[in-house]
Amino acid sequence: MEDRMQAGPDDLGKRAAWATLKFMAFLAVLLFACAGTLAWWQGWLFLANFCGWSIATTLYFYRHDRALLERRMRVGPTAEREPAQKRIQLFNVLVMMVLFVVSALDRRFGWSDVPWVAVIAGNLLIAIAFLGFFVVLRQNSFASATVQIVEGQRVISDGLYGIVRHPMYAAAFPLAVGLPLALGSWWGLVGVPLFVAGLVARLLDEEKHLARDLPGYAEYRSRVRYRLFPGLW
Numbered sequence: 001m002e003d004r005m006q007a008g009p010d011d012l013g014k015r016a017a018w019a020t021l022k023f024m025a026f027l028a029v030l031l032f033a034c035a036g037t038l039a040w041w042q043g044w045l046f047l048a049n050f051c052g053w054s055i056a057t058t059l060y061f062y063r064h065d066r067a068l069l070e071r072r073m074r075v076g077p078t079a080e081r082e083p084a085q086k087r088i089q090l091f092n093v094l095v096m097m098v099l100f101v102v103s104a105l106d107r108r109f110g111w112s113d114v115p116w117v118a119v120i121a122g123n124l125l126i127a128i129a130f131l132g133f134f135v136v137l138r139q140n141s142f143a144s145a146t147v148q149i150v151e152g153q154r155v156i157s158d159g160l161y162g163i164v165r166h167p168m169y170a171a172a173f174p175l176a177v178g179l180p181l182a183l184g185s186w187w188g189l190v191g192v193p194l195f196v197a198g199l200v201a202r203l204l205d206e207e208k209h210l211a212r213d214l215p216g217y218a219e220y221r222s223r224v225r226y227r228l229f230p231g232l233w
Contacts, residue, residue, distance in 0.1 A: 122181025
């Protein structure tokens with residue numbers, strides 16, 4: 001096991017708290033700097049919703065599954081081991097930036113007139129996405145933020161994994177759609193097709209590695225036919 005996996009709970013808690021705070025600060029600065037104003041109730045509501053779920057999820061897994069939390073903290077293009085995944089994740093990070101920046105610029109320049117009902121619906125979609133993430137992570141303690149096989153990993157085939165092979169990615173769809181709506185932007189939705197393209201590219205490449213390196217995955221793939229949505233794909 002790596003040195004970080006051997007770190008004590010207090011060290012992990014500090015690193016998780018610091019990483020969460022840095023991300024929240026970065027996100028707040030990015031959004032309000034691009035929006036050019038603090039008078040943006042949609043932005044504040046989004047931050048409360050998004051960051052609240054992030055903090056709650058982090059606290060839960062700090063208390064109940066620290067090995068999973070440790071794996072989930074290694075994230076982003078530089079954390080990936082496979083060159084293809086590094087490129088895919090770089091693309092995905094840039095697409096997420098597009099979703100945030102375009103939505104915030106929409107607020108600055110007044111491109112959209114999104115009703116409050118759609119804003120609330122966007123926040124509900126974000127909540128649904130985080131609930132999906134939470135259920136998946138509870139069912140699959142091996143779910144890291146990078147494409148890798150860890151010691152003792154086995155195929156998870158019950159729960160949501162008995163319905164689709166990649167429920168975590170399926171849960172990301174309401175997040176991508178909900179994010180621009182929650183920020184009060186129609187134009188932010190233009191980034192959703194790019195998000196889908198990056199997600200599909202990551203999924204297909206990940207499946208190649210799982211089928212090759214994870215015992216039992218090839219059989220699981222033949223038994224559970226659908227990747228993301230039952231009856232569709």
